[in-house]
Amino acid sequence: MACSSYKNKTVQLIKCFCGCSDMTVAEVKRIYLLSNSVQQTLVDADATKLLRRFMESRRNGDKVEAEQYLDIYEKCAEFLAESQRTFTQDEVDELVDLGLPYDLEQDLSKRMLSANRTDISCGLNRIQGRCRNEIEASSDYRDFRDAITAKMRRVPQ
Known part of the structure; x- marks a missing residue:
């Protein structure tokens, strides 16, 4: 029925x-x-x-800035979801290839060297916050x- x-x-x-x-x-x-x-x-x-x-x-043509920030945001979310994975310079480089700003790259590289997963997660969350703000401010x-x-x-x- x-x-x-x-x-x-x-x-x-x-x-x-x-x-x-x-x-x-x-x-x-x-x-x-x-x-x-x-x-x-x-x-x-x-x-x-x-x-x-x-x-x-x-x-x-090329991706607009907001689209690059969206790529970075999503890649950070992927890294944050993989809590068992070791975070290395390769992951930082992946974000840089997507357009990660230099100051955030430097901050994340320092955190990566500490090898403290909580510190790295804070750095990734900080990057996501910046990306979110940039996307929100975009036309x-x-x-x-x-x-x-x-x-x-x-x-x-």
């Missing part, structure tokens, strides 16, 4: 920024609410993916929020 009632329901979909997939109205509303906070957007995988697609769709994030707002206007009430 439950299956037959499910078949009779229609799901309204809204195109993604890049046109590659469709989003349900509920998903657009959820991400709209998240977009008021950069932190909430960055910890939500779907919202982060949508932000990345938005920035990629507007790119002409790319403001434009993303505006685009989500425009999507919400197209959603029937």
